[in-house]
Amino acid sequence: LAKTTQPISMDSYEGQEVNITCSHNNIATNDYITWYQQFPSQGPRFIIQGYKTKVTNEVASLFIPADRKSSTLSLPRVSLSDTAVYYCLVGDIRDYKLSFGAGTTVTVRA
């Protein structure tokens, strides 16, 4: 499983865009990049998944450069309820032995 590195914490204010970058230098050809969100005392919740270039859904965008050695999760116009831990996972989607790193604690302030 590819090792991932992401910032431990990030602070933001309501209405701002939050970008979290994850490094995964050893990503393999079959690996996908998946981001999860976790609130305290809850299970992780899927946010977005991508393989290359850009993926966008109703809650976030995922930017992946051509070399795929990093990825950036973009949360547009965050609100207080976006305060959570965000995990970047890299692996083959056929293998669900997910390995969670430390994650990034995002704190949104009013």
Add this chain to the structure above:
Amino acid sequence: GAVVSQHPSRVICKSGTSVKIECRSLDFQATTMFWYRQFPKQSLMLMATSNEGSKATYEQGVEKDKFLINHASLTLSTLTVTSAHPEDSSFYICSAKLRGVDTEAFFGQGTRLTVV
């Protein structure tokens, strides 16, 4: 999306007793379920992988005799913490994979276990 339900959401038990946690896939069949443990302020740690109809595969350092996992059907996996001790107090989370579909893993809401 698919729903994974855990029960109970929180449980307090006495030291030395056993506790069973259920993980159900409510609207899909899950050939594989995973059990994680999460201590306060820490990330999720995979404990074991549970395949329907076969023995679970435990991660290194996880005692299989202490954490009994049963995956008797395509919609239910159980984790039993046997002879629980205060150090077993943690947040236990299960996840499930849809049968035959390569999508994201779906997680339960977690079970807060407190051993007193």
